[in-house]
Amino acid sequence: MIVLGLTGSIGMGKSTTARLFAEAGAAVWDADAAVHALYERGGRAVAPVKALFPDAVVDGAVDRARLAQALGADAAAFARLEAVVHPLVAEHRLEELARAERDGTLLAVLDIPLLFEKGLEALTDAVVVVTADPEIQAARVLARPGMTRERLDALLARQLPDAEKRRRADFLIDTGQGIEPARRRVADIVALATDPLWTPPRRRLHPRAEPGQ
Numbered sequence: 001m002i003v004l005g006l007t008g009s010i011g012m013g014k015s016t017t018a019r020l021f022a023e024a025g026a027a028v029w030d031a032d033a034a035v036h037a038l039y040e041r042g043g044r045a046v047a048p049v050k051a052l053f054p055d056a057v058v059d060g061a062v063d064r065a066r067l068a069q070a071l072g073a074d075a076a077a078f079a080r081l082e083a084v085v086h087p088l089v090a091e092h093r094l095e096e097l098a099r100a101e102r103d104g105t106l107l108a109v110l111d112i113p114l115l116f117e118k119g120l121e122a123l124t125d126a127v128v129v130v131t132a133d134p135e136i137q138a139a140r141v142l143a144r145p146g147m148t149r150e151r152l153d154a155l156l157a158r159q160l161p162d163a164e165k166r167r168r169a170d171f172l173i174d175t176g177q178g179i180e181p182a183r184r185r186v187a188d189i190v191a192l193a194t195d196p197l198w199t200p201p202r203r204r205l206h207p208r209a210e211p212g213q
Helices: 014-023 031-039 046-052 064-071 075-102 134-142 149-157 162-168 179-193
Strands: 002-007 027-030 107-111 126-131 171-174
Touching (some): 002 014, 002 179, 014 027, 027 031, 031 046, 075 107, 171 179
Parallel strands (some): 002 126, 126 171
16 A cells, blocks of 8 residues: 655645545545544543643543643643654554555555654655645635734744745645646546556655654
């Protein structure tokens, strides 16, 4: 099974592109959705988060607004949270990849916003970066409820610049051209990645390994 990493800065159309990959038959694992599942009632992250931030858990689930308040701007608190949550997210990802492989899936896509920032490109056979012109990106994000230019700038400051992501990409998808060109580009990538004669540009680590281990 081939594993592609899918990433892109906010407003670039990554979620839509992930849906296009799913429609093309790929098994898509969404990092953000995995965290949401871990935070829900009965989720694996609820108990450890409650141990760290008791006020962040309400009715058996992690309340993300309360968690954000508990974290504040404390870098040490973020580090403690990540030390608890990241291994659980990795476990969820490995389980889903194993399930896809058992099902005979030819292509899996890891939808991870901070793929490069967290060094997770090492787990993939190739990386797809979703991009668009800065003007299109800003217009999309600023159209979201409650979004301001200041908030957008703060979000972008936490992410690797688009130009650097493009430089590191194995495949680019420009969503600024519209949905149909993006769909065709996804189809081309899927066809190539599932070709038995294709040589992936990256070599995945052992499926149970993480960067640095």
